[in-house]
Amino acid sequence: MKKNVLIIGGGGVAQVVAHKCAQNNDVLGQITLASRTQSKCDAIVKTVEEKGSMKVPGKIQTFALDALDIPATEELIYKTEAQIVINVGSAFINMSVMTACINTGVAYLDTAIHEEPDKICEEPPWYGNYEWTRKDEFAKAKTTAILGVGFDPGVVNAFARLAVDEYFDTVDSIDIIDINAGNHDRYFATNFDPEINFREFTGRVWSWQNRRWTKNKMFENKRTDNLPVVGEHTSYLTGHDEIHSLSKNLDVPNIRFWMGFGEHYITVFTVLNSLGLLSEQPVKTAEGLEVVPLKLVKAILPDPSSLAPNYTGKTCIGDLIKGQKDGKDKEIFIFNVADHKDAYEEVGSQGISYTAGVPPVAAALLIADGTWDIGTMANVEELPPRPFLNLLNQMGLPTCIRDEKGERQLTFS
Structure with missing residues (x-):
């Protein structure tokens, strides 16, 4: 069973993810929140405390992190003993965070396709330009990566x-x-x-x-x-x-x-x-x-x-x-x-952040209990949908x- 979650990001979706991880910390264990600006993470933690979201007593750790710095991301994974990384930062950091997860052997989740700052609307299929090129590496490392597990995609x-x-x-x-x-x-x-x-x-x-x-x-x-x-x-x-x-x-x-x-x-x-x-x-x-x-x-x-x-x-x-x-x-x-x-x-x-932030936490719970811990890379439609949708029914997004x-x-x- 996997536990301890590192959330990368400090925006509205990260706030939802933090709350939902806190509501399920009896399963997910220690929660860490990291972004380029640590004060944004601290503000999110304050809302978690104000709402009383922690299911069992505990405190969310926060760190400043430039997720494009792969060694720094690896160091934080080791320091926090995270076994699941939920990447809800900018789509520009996906490939860097994926590399850190492959190198450390921890599960990877994101909610959008990687983008390069100087390119838009590239030739399709977009996953084929970036994430899918790493599938063999995840399989070789026997490490799970679930791509695009927000709402749409997800x-x-x-x-x-x-x-x-x-x-x-x-x-x-x-x-x-x-x-x-x-x-x-x-x-x-x-x-x-x-x-x-x-x-x-x-x-x-x-x-x-x-x-x-x-x-x-x-x-x-x-x-x-x-x-x-x-x-x-x-x-x-x-x-x-x-x-x-x-x-x-x-x-x-x-x-x-x-x-x-x-x-x-x-x-x-x-x-x-x-x-x-x-x-x-x-x-x-x-x-x-x-x-x-x-x-x-x-x-x-x-x-x-x-x-x-x-x-x-x-x-x-x-x-x-x-x-x-x-x-x-x-x-x-x-x-x-x-x-x-x-x-x-x-x-x-707000509701858009909510619909994007609840699903990756449901996916993290399915990785934690082994249901979706597949030891390779997959998009959501390649996985059994019923356990995922069942959790979402319970977590505030009914189908x-x-x-x-x-x-x-x-x-x-």
Whole structure:
């Protein structure tokens, strides 16, 4: 049985992870939180103490860490005797943290595909450019790595696996729909790291259609759906992490990702992008200063974690799946609805951070008890979904379904 968890990151998702690890520290053991800025970690620990999240008495350790420094990360793993690393830092550090985990033989979890600062929307499949190149090393080291185990990617991958295994004989399409129907009462803000958020939308939009990669422009294709709880919303075809593994691991000819955006967001984004303010490439000012426009925009926008206190409304994220069962056409929507206010009351974070932060802790629990401790690298859809979804039901992210029988919560005994 593995225990002792090192959480890398100091943002809103890391706060959720810290709280959920604390709520399960009878299984996960000593919890350590590390990021480049230790004071952010200390602030998170304070919220854990204020909320009384520790299941058994204990204290979360905090450290300053530059996770791009592989020897420093290895040293911290050894110092804290961590056996599971949950990486919820910037997507720029994935490969470095993975190296440290291979070298120390500890399990690795992340919630997004690795990115290089000077590259966006690379050729698909994105996992093939980075993480999958290390799979043989994890297998040789007999070390577990679970990739993209947030919500999307992550839980939606498990939804897809469940549907393919239990609800269909053949699947024609999986459309992942992500709607945030909340209101943070700011003029303009992103729900997670602005730099990572904008990089998803400033390049090409890749989707898997007719068993091949298809390229579109952002906001070129849209759809409108009447969804559970949140009602009718428009979403736009967007490139996203999970498409790049689902297209490889599931025999489904069409896999697409759709994200909801309001007209105000689209207008502001379009202006920023048109002016070149979302570029990841450095420019020089008249004074000779080198500036990356995207990093400047990130610096002046609200910190996503600061949105939590006044956030209201709900999210609805799920998989709309179409195919055949017993010779008949079939359609289901497997989904979760999360409430921003409920998330804030429980862990002091907004709902987007909550949906991203709970799943890696569920995965850590499955590694701890051996269920998902597979001794190699895998994406979520390559693993049995029922134990994972069962834990999420218990931890605040219930799985629901809408089909010919209506809407209901699913149970996984």
